[in-house]
Amino acid sequence: MTVAASNSNHIPNQALKDHTAWMATQEVSEPLRMAGTVINTAEGGEIFAEGDSPDMFYKVISGVVRVCKFLNDGRRQIEAFHVAGEVFGFELGDERLLCAEAIGDCTLISYRRRSVDILAQKNESVNRHLFQFAMQNLAQAQSHSLLLGRRGAAEKVASFLLGWAKHSDRKGILYLAMTRQDIADYLGLTIETVSRSLTQFERNGVIALSSSRQVRILNSEALENLAA
Amino acid sequence: MTVAASNSNHIPNQALKDHTAWMATQEVSEPLRMAGTVINTAEGGEIFAEGDSPDMFYKVISGVVRVCKFLNDGRRQIEAFHVAGEVFGFELGDERLLCAEAIGDCTLISYRRRSVDILAQKNESVNRHLFQFAMQNLAQAQSHSLLLGRRGAAEKVASFLLGWAKHSDRKGILYLAMTRQDIADYLGLTIETVSRSLTQFERNGVIALSSSRQVRILNSEALENLAA
């Protein structure tokens, strides 16, 4: 119910060729890296599912991962998008409440919790890293709550663009890895509302949409005001 | 800008008399307790503010704390309510984004991060506890996002009641420590909508409101269905 992907050997050439990926492996403390296994998942591949045992966690090397929950009536809520360098999959309890899926092709490193815990007992820096990653997840989750709570559609979409802009290579140009549906499920909106907000921003000269996945920020100040 | 409260000596009698409070102090690992300082805050007292340095964290001994953010236009979003035994106040970065206030009178223990970090380097169990607390905060924040994302007003209020029921002494009877405004700001609703949902539940025989702060759950199955 868990594995989704193709091969799973140690640090493939393909991953190391990619600069971002290389950076991501480097910033993990050396002993932690030893405990990990590289996995590749294809478009839409399931990394873990609701109900799985949370005995693994993961680090994104390349690609984007969505962590989400399906409600019993079919609605989907996306809790977070994770990009290169981020760690995800920490959960309390013995059954996961969330599931994780690859958006496009992804390369990840998976860590066995028990192994890392043992490492952590001996190695202070592993400990520090683990805590840091958990805190990053916490910060993300908190700012996501804030975003969903008391904000209008335009505010949500603007905030999302600004947030995503941080993960983009070239300044002012973002490549949306995810569909409108993904964005909608992340923001608690519908695809129609997301689309309307974007075209509204375009009409006002705040952004330009070269394609539906490629956004150029023309007036970041205006965008920040919209994000309120 | 941070301190809100009256005295701050070591483990006052008053706190130890209270059974819940006693439990809460006991479950902290022994060496961690040494590093803490007891503080008491009155109704509405500020524990920390936005912009403060996050060099402290806190454990609730008795009372309820709300952690929240004020938006620039005056709207308020409550991120979490914390009750006896819970730890709060972890934040990344060097300025807090959130603030914390006492709901009613509270007794807390405050810990200096630096001191605890030093302890944690020597003592594995302190480490474990810290991580556990961070994870609890993460789990709370995630389930809060889920609650805010794609749910109707009735679903939100029902979920809130069920969640709060876990912190209540007698089974099926809950004492709401917070105002309707607090509940509304936690759920991303207005006081009017919260009120309407509650009276609707009462009309349908799901709950009874002996007073506006005291809720008796008459049909918990129905409530769970409402929470969807």
Next chain:
DNA sequence: CGCTTAATTGATCAGGGTCAATCGTGGTGG
């Protein structure tokens, strides 16, 4: 080149927000 799926656009509807009036309760002081 057509098929399939994603995205945009428009028209209508409803859930929840806003504004306003009333009720209830607890505290205070005459």
Next chain:
DNA sequence: CCACCACGATTGACCCTGATCAATTAAGCG
């Protein structure tokens, strides 16, 4: 002791944002 006040909560009437339903356009892809 009770009248009064202040504040929180409830209730009602109306409105607006964003959801829903439906049609069209655009973009991949075999």
